[in-house]
Amino acid sequence: MKRRIFIKTSAGATLGGLSMAAFGCTGDQPAKAAARKLDHIGLQLYTVRDLMAADFEGTLEQVAAAGYDQVEFAGYFDHSANNVKDLVARLGLTAPSAHIPLSAMSGDALKTAIEQAVTIGHKYIVLAWLPEDQRGSLNLYKQHAALLNRAGEACKAAGIHMAYHNHDFEFISTEGQFPYDILLSSTDPDLVAMELDLYWITKGGQDPLVYFKRHPGRFHLCHVKDMDDAGEITNVGQGHIDFAKIFAHAEQAGLQYYFVENDHPTDALADIGVSYAYLNDLTF
Numbered sequence: 001m002k003r004r005i006f007i008k009t010s011a012g013a014t015l016g017g018l019s020m021a022a023f024g025c026t027g028d029q030p031a032k033a034a035a036r037k038l039d040h041i042g043l044q045l046y047t048v049r050d051l052m053a054a055d056f057e058g059t060l061e062q063v064a065a066a067g068y069d070q071v072e073f074a075g076y077f078d079h080s081a082n083n084v085k086d087l088v089a090r091l092g093l094t095a096p097s098a099h100i101p102l103s104a105m106s107g108d109a110l111k112t113a114i115e116q117a118v119t120i121g122h123k124y125i126v127l128a129w130l131p132e133d134q135r136g137s138l139n140l141y142k143q144h145a146a147l148l149n150r151a152g153e154a155c156k157a158a159g160i161h162m163a164y165h166n167h168d169f170e171f172i173s174t175e176g177q178f179p180y181d182i183l184l185s186s187t188d189p190d191l192v193a194m195e196l197d198l199y200w201i202t203k204g205g206q207d208p209l210v211y212f213k214r215h216p217g218r219f220h221l222c223h224v225k226d227m228d229d230a231g232e233i234t235n236v237g238q239g240h241i242d243f244a245k246i247f248a249h250a251e252q253a254g255l256q257y258y259f260v261e262n263d264h265p266t267d268a269l270a271d272i273g274v275s276y277a278y279l280n281d282l283t284f
Contacts, residue, residue, distance in 0.1 A: 035284065036283065037280075041280060043070070045071055045072060049075075060087060067277075070095070070096055072098060074128070084120050096221075098120070098126065099127075102130060110151055122160060124160060125155060125161075126162075127164050141179040141182045144183065149188050156190075156191060162191060169204075184218065193219070196222045196223070197261075198246060199227055202241055218253075221255070224261070224279065226240070226243075227239045233264060236278050243284070248284045
């Protein structure tokens with residue numbers, strides 16, 4: 001009787017070990033997480049701005065045909081919000097966000113931007129950049145942070161979010177601090193999210209992962225563009241930024257939206273195709 005119990009117990013242990021081994025897991029080694037892929041790949045339409053100006057509808061059709069299912073607007077090229085909404089829906093796209101200039105961050109201009117966003121279905125409006133004359137001091141950046149908070153309150157009341165998109169100038173030491181750190185610390189996380197441009201933060205000599213750890217959950221959106229050996233923008237996958245390593249920390253960062261961008265494409269439609277193909281195959 002004891003021998004039968006021993007054999008049964010031993011067999012069970014062996015089968016249990018085989019079962020765990022089949023999933024790459026042993027008693028002293030945790031299972032490795034399954035590889036992930038991006039659920040959605042978006043395009044910042046600034047990349048195809050010249051084509052949009054010439055043929056707004058046709059360019060969006062080609063963006064959708066290239067495989068993208070999300071777009072981020074950088075102007076509507078005199079098209080009404082309702083027209084944009086209908087076109088995006090017809091093409092099977094969604095438009096989670098849109099860039100706006102500093103001049104649209106208050107008053108009637110902000111009201112219009114929010115109304116357009118709500119009509120089209122944007123979840124975010126994003127301050128695209130700061131003109132050079134608006135980068136002079138930390139006090140000026142604190143004023144911009146206060147402006148972002150006020151705009152964030154107006155956005156929240158309308159059911160959308162405010163966000164800020166960086167370049168590299170926010171990582172130039174000013175009065176002993178990085179302006180980007182001032183923007184992060186002086187804005188309310190409940191009102192202002194960050195759209196992290198992965199090229200520009202790298203160009204600025206900083207590591208996205210350090211910022212993810214320091215400010216978890218703040219980076220709801222990102223721009224995905226690569227850096228070549230000369231430090232210039234290139235198509236995603238043709239440079240040396242390790243996107244798999246960055247995206248593996250998406251949960252910590254708070255990342256939900258990924259937008260390919262190339263500020264100066266050689267052949268816009270061909271270039272967005274190259275970037276899409278790389279990201280569509282990427283696992284992390």
